[in-house]
Amino acid sequence: MVERVLIIGGKGKTGRRVASRLSAAGINVAIGTRTPDGRQDRRFDWSDPTSASAVEGCDAVYLVAPTDRTDHLAVMQPLLEAAMARGVRRFVLLSSSLLEPGGPMMGEVHEWLAKSAPDWAVLRPSWFMQNFSEGPHARTIRKEGAIYTATGAGRVGFIDAEDIAATAAACLTAATPLNSDVVLTGPEALSYDDAAAIIAAALGRPVHHVSLDPASLTARLVLQGLPANYAETLTALDAHIAAGAEDCTTSGVEQVTGQRPTSFRAFVQRVLDRWK
Template sequence: MAERILVTGGTGTTGSRVARRLEERGIPVAIGTRRPKAAGDVPFDWADPASAAAFDGCTAAYLVAPTDRTDHLALMQPILERAMARGTRRFVLLSSSQFASGGPMMGEVHAWLAGAVPEWAVLRPSWFMENFSHGPHDRTIREDDAIFSATGTGCVGFISADDIAAAAVAALTVETSLNRDAILTGPEALSYGDVAGVISGLLSRPVRHVSLESADLVRRHMAQGLPRDYAEALAHLDEVIRDGGEDRTTPEILQLTGREPISFRQFAESNLPRW
């Protein structure tokens, strides 16, 4: 159904992969980014109402919410309303498995999309495998041989950004809009200790999981420059994992893309040079 698709966060972890897959299929793409550099890039910042112009000529959009604040609906709704007025019909939101419709942050946007736009999908992936290779844990694995979290022994169906991107492209381009949410996971639920064990075995050096109290994790996040409210929100997500809220797998990747999601071991094998 797509004629041209706007990919917000188009240079980020999932956005860049979504844009590349769409281009490989011959679908025109507008890559929304705060710092346009290449042909096809368009200026986009949720905090700038003028960013609504990025939706011009786009029938669908992949939405990546800002990662440094929690008032997502208040920030995003005015631009999304302008996007609909400009002719964009389908919106695919990247949310999180931990944010149900009507919940905090992306959950508020989820509920609004379901009630306000004609065609929508909300992708709710579990935690990214890339958190260990290009995110908050890669440096500590390299420098400290450690992964720090407040998850205890709780398990997560870690998923790769490539699998998320494949699901996003399916939701953006399928003839009949999903008009539902989809919880996306990898093929197995692992604890952070399990992840450390997989990485240790492949590196042939010990990598350990350091289980922190939530207050200690908040202090670590704040020391890395995050505001207190956002640091506390992230620590709460670890508490949900600790309490079993992410201990699940789903068949959504297979159903949306026609193939099984990659395992963490496969992911780790392809990212060994990072560690």
């Protein structure tokens, strides 16, 4: 039985939601963060080998990869091995629907966990609904009534971070390990034009999708402060969407949690104040 879980990135979009669900279920939670300031917090930085001490007393870890680089396995493997040496058995990795095992970024970590970890699960969600309310699109919707992407008319099975957290909590505490990956989506695939129209109807004012060419999106992301190689990686993901790679839905959330995922319209109604 899992008794204590270290949640890396425990103050982020999914991490804080996973922590809340586990705490409500009576599971002891430790928060891995670069800036500890609370009773549950433990200092954790993927680039610091001494961060391995954060797993002491934990039997499971929720893994969120660093967001400022793309060589994820190179930086994560030493700390994952140190965690195993300290008795951690179960690892649940947040990855992406577009990243196959052995692919770039978290895909390399996915493949390594499948070969190396005693118990593991890899969550491969589609794009977060929270990108519209907490992430890169929130400010432009609020200030400009605009959403900028290079996705064209490509559709996405947007997923609520609450549903990702519910799936992660289930994987972290299940009596039987998943030892597999699961692709997570919402119940319908929507284009960014569709998403903009739904938000506009709920707000009662115009919101439109600005479809950029890939070079323009990369330049925009760099101006926002992202490293050039990371901006190019994100733009490439938009190109995959434009090509139809995310135009699907799955039953992953329901299979793991027993509950249907949240619709985009229900999500928009829940977070309307974010854009006012």
